[in-house]
Amino acid sequence: MSSPQTDPKYNPPSFWPKHASVPPPKPVRGTRLTVLGCGTSAGVPLLACKCRVCASKNPRNNRTRASVTIQAGATTFLIDTSPDLRAQALRNEVHWIDSVLFTHPHADHIHGLDDLRNYNYLMARSIPCYGNQWTLDELTERFSYIFNENTQLGGGKPMLTLQLIEKRIKIKGVTVQPLELLHGQMPVLGYRINDVAYITDCSYIPDRTFRYLKGLEVLVLDCLRPAAHTTHLSVETALAFAKKIGAKKTFFTHMGHEIEYKKFARSLPRTMFPAYDGLVVST
Numbered sequence: 001m002s003s004p005q006t007d008p009k010y011n012p013p014s015f016w017p018k019h020a021s022v023p024p025p026k027p028v029r030g031t032r033l034t035v036l037g038c039g040t041s042a043g044v045p046l047l048a049c050k051c052r053v054c055a056s057k058n059p060r061n062n063r064t065r066a067s068v069t070i071q072a073g074a075t076t077f078l079i080d081t082s083p084d085l086r087a088q089a090l091r092n093e094v095h096w097i098d099s100v101l102f103t104h105p106h107a108d109h110i111h112g113l114d115d116l117r118n119y120n121y122l123m124a125r126s127i128p129c130y131g132n133q134w135t136l137d138e139l140t141e142r143f144s145y146i147f148n149e150n151t152q153l154g155g156g157k158p159m160l161t162l163q164l165i166e167k168r169i170k171i172k173g174v175t176v177q178p179l180e181l182l183h184g185q186m187p188v189l190g191y192r193i194n195d196v197a198y199i200t201d202c203s204y205i206p207d208r209t210f211r212y213l214k215g216l217e218v219l220v221l222d223c224l225r226p227a228a229h230t231t232h233l234s235v236e237t238a239l240a241f242a243k244k245i246g247a248k249k250t251f252f253t254h255m256g257h258e259i260e261y262k263k264f265a266r267s268l269p270r271t272m273f274p275a276y277d278g279l280v281v282s283t
């Protein structure tokens, strides 16, 4: 696998306008997390559902599929490529992605992968994508046209390098700590960057992971719905883990249409909040 630095400069296709290229974003002080989407796999509203959350006029009850960006200094990470990535990137003006960190290869976390090619054009470079072995195997199989060099280029293919992440690494000077989690039976990853941790799609946090969750300013945590679920944290289990971790602020994500924003917000302890699409938190 070649590193992004040594990849030949990516030539944008003929339709890509010359003015559509961007410089890297200005560095931020500390760490800035932007919630691109905080919805469950089907999104909220559900197609054709008439429940009061799906029919709500409050934009905070409108949730695209789960994804965030985390900017640390001058480096921007995208966590997962949701099927809503293009719309999320337009809405939040995400113009630069240094690396993608994948939590796991379920459809709602990877099916926006092809949209990364727009960043190849914008930044004129390839993008490293990190994940566990399950994720890298699934990406290679399900997006064979990207990773098989023999498929024709046509209108352009994303230019990505797949990288296994098993332990703490530095990416462009920023320490990235993968967090081992269980999503039902499946091993998935969360990520800690500085004093911010992102844990979506998880039903259990193993004891060995808690050592990496000390001293957090911000935790984003899975919280699917009030009722128990085999592969996700429910309200009750999410609150229990959030209390045990004790971050200064916890935001819940991957929420379904069973959760009404205002009602849920009122029910939570002082340090806990429902996330919403477009939420920005800085530490």
Ligand SMILES: [Zn+2]
Pocket: 040, 041, 066, 106, 108, 109, 201, 254
């Ligand atoms: Zn999911």
Ligand SMILES: [Zn+2]
Pocket: 045, 046, 049, 050, 051, 052, 053, 054, 055, 257
């Ligand atoms: Zn509904």
Ligand SMILES: [Zn+2]
Pocket: 104, 106, 183, 201
């Ligand atoms: Zn999942």
